[in-house]
Amino acid sequence: MTADGKALLRIEGLSASYGQNDALEPSSLHVDLGEIVVVLGPNGAGKSTLMRAIMGLIATRGRIYFKGEEISQRPTRQRASAGVTLVPEGRGILGPLTVMENLELGAYGRYGRVPKHEIRRSFDKVFGLFPRLAERKAQKAGLMSGGEQQMLAVGRALMSDPSLLLLDEPSLGLAPRVTQEILQSLAALNKEGLTILLVEQKAPLALEIAGRAYVLRSGRVVAAMHTADIAGPEALAALYLGA
């Protein structure tokens, strides 16, 4: 919750389509301040669509509230300036640019608005969290491994000093050990106060760090629960499949 008791992010009746296809049926969910919430569901459930919709990358119907203000009609850039940022599916790193350039651009919206030492502090935080990035500052991002690119994508998102971090399938294409490393970093960031909304296919790993979960199926939220209340893999599978 925010200071006035409202959710940090609240979505009401949000829907989206690609052409004639409804990718997201009217869906509602909320994320409270300081939470890690995971959105689960099978392929094609609309999870990525939901993330893109929150970030304003696709046209939507319905309402999105962030810090109590409606942002449904705001363009992506304004939502980013308000404190929402997205690590997109596939990482979205700028391959021809170096690690350092990617990180600098992560703080683009803050230059001229915050003191330089605060941006330097963000660099220190990212390099502290992901020391491998510090070793590869001058390397072109496109030449890094998948795990390193994911670290860079998360690091770049942190450079904007967000209030809400959205991640779309951060484990995609990564080995389990690397996925574990990334998710543990997210858990550490959450302990420092960062609110996280996470889409993941690898449910067991995500459920280890999340406090609540939503399940999407066929573009609709079909279940919402505290992760502690999930009985086991069979119960989760039943929700995925609609049994």
Place this chain on the structure above:
Amino acid sequence: MYDMSTILQFLVNGIGIGCIYGLVAIGFAVIFNASGIVNFAQGVFVMLGGIFTYVTFKTGYFPLWLCAVISVMATAAIGAIFQILIVRPLLKKRTALFMMILATLAVAVILENAVLHLVGDRSFSFPPFSPGPPFKWGGVVLDRQMIWIVTSTVVLVGLLVALYRYTLVGKAMKACAINPQVASILSIPVQKMLVYSFALSAALGAVAGILITPTQYTAYHIAVPFSVTGFVAALIGGLGNPFGAFVGGLIVGLLQSYSVLFFSAGYKEVVTFSVLLLFLFVRPGGLFGSLVED
């Protein structure tokens, strides 16, 4: 056999026209870096630079340097309007790349014909920036305007390389070309960057036109040859690489100059495009590659 002063004279000539082609090619690079599209209206900006300067100078109200400044600003404004009215709506519709290129060609033809109807089909020129006799070393003649061309080009190339390498705005422009959605997530004003890029590209074309007009002429029909040759230079240098575009321009300028010397003026284009074909087979990414492609 040719004597050394003849060889050097054609070298000087080639460098001069090569700098102009380089500026046109850099204009291609700037737009490609920001949007990923190839703008075949680039030569029109060269033509407009010369035409606007001539028209304002002819009024007699303004000194030549101010006419040049007005011309650059007016052409930059046209570049910005072109982006807002034509490129932006087409990009929003996710128009295929080759259709975007056709659209830029269409705009080039429209603007060319507009100029034809407004000022006629005559050729125009205006005085060189520094009046006076050319410099001579041995048998080599160095036109004063040539010094302006080379110096201005080198300075502009240096500023552009610095823009993309050292400034946040330059890196943001590259980000817009690599992935505009990610750029918007990073709070980069993608649409504004595109407008700036088109304005900058148009301004560079205008500068090329203003620099070259005192040595040749300007007229409505110079746009297409400059577009084509500038594009060839951009490809040879590496599409999207400003420094590469400059070097590509010099290469094309020298190729054309020495074609005239060793063959005849009629072989200029044959030699240029033969070298282009060679590059496409052997080194399709150009000499220096692109700044925005992996």
